[in-house]
């Protein structure tokens with residue numbers, strides 16, 4: 001007898017979700033996506049799309065329930081490169097599917113709550129405090145006299161995140177961060193010095209794997225100041241064991257501490273002089289082509305496939321989640337001068353270059369590029385491969401140098 005085709009709901013259908021939709025289809029799944037915009041790029045390749053804002057948890061749950069009742073049963077729910085863990089967990093809870101506890105997703109969506117839960121569990125995190133006003137921030141800065149990071153408790157993509165190095169900056173930092181907080185809450189943290197690492201782990205009941213382990217590049221720290229802008233990353237990491245293992249273990253412990261028993265944990269980690277610390281963890285698959293492209297390219301691990309299987313109630317094997325190759329992979333971003341985009345030149349020079357894995361732009365001719373203040377201000381990216389990390393990085397740097405996003409001052 002032919003096995004019934006199983007159905008996966010993918011919440012969010014942006015361009016970075018496309019490889020996830022493709023992977024699900026390759027696995028023989030019927031793919032339904034939900035997105036506010038019926039013209040989102042993922043909708044065109046999914047089997048079916050339903051219209052619901054990914055940020056509207058209730059609307060997404062209702063749309064999923066309707067679909068389940070009126071169209072076909074749903075066997076699993078996930079997001080790929082969309083930051084909506086509460087919506088995904090809520091749909092799973094409502095439909096009786098595999099998922100992380102809604103509470104774990106909630107904790108991860110509020111940075112103060114997350115820091116509190118992590119520090120209560122003995123997980124090393126930066127010193128932090130809630131900030132209620134610019135005056136409050138001044139008092140804290142006076143007492144602590146250290147480099148700090150001021151941020152909204154509930155935003156994403158580095159929006160509203162600023163370095164604070166002096167008393168004079170308190171007013172600006174507080175008001176700036178406040179603008180980006182939907183709940184109007186601001187926090188301050190000690191700035192943790194040290195190499196920054198992105199991790200992505202799959203937690204199974206008694207064991208966990210961390211195929212995603214990438215050095216983050218903050219070379220142009222001064223240029224973007226006071227904003228903290230990551231200009232890409234590279235694998236394999238320059239860290240070796242035992243540091244590497246310690247960072248990965250901490251990300252996994254942090255995931256367990258917020259209540260994730262089985263599921264993906266993406267970590268923003270720092271290796272400080274006192275050992276690894278958690279800046280942020282998120283119970284979802286990453287964006288920035290990390291889970292979809294960079295991890296499988298670098299390690300051979302099909303993390304999306306494994307996460308889809310987990311969402312369907314299956315248990316991937318150790319072999320599926322263990323690195324089976326080492327290719328160096330780098331990503332770098334385009335940051336043209338502010339102005340109006342008049343051309344994107346020399347792109348064809350890399351048309352047939354096998355080490356250019358993917359190149360893309362978020363701007364087109366006629367668009368206005370502003371000063372970069374968060375990750376949404378990047379103009380494009382390139383992902384390259386190489387035999388060594390240095391080779392992958394210098395190839396990405398070369399592409400960014402040769403391909404020109406030409407702007408004219410306004």
Ligand SMILES: Nc1ncnc2c1ncn2[C@@H]1O[C@H](COP(=O)(O)OP(=O)(O)O)[C@@H](O)[C@H]1O
Nearest residue numbers: 126149156157158159189190191192228268280
């Ligand atoms: N306390 C900190 N110490 C060092 N770097 C930090 C700190 N807080 C944030 N950052 C840097 O800023 C980035 C964005 O901050 P984060 O809290 O992760 O916010 P978002 O949710 O916008 O990603 C982090 O990935 C990290 O590189």
Ligand SMILES: [Mg+2]
Nearest residue numbers: 157158268280
């Ligand atoms: Mg982050």
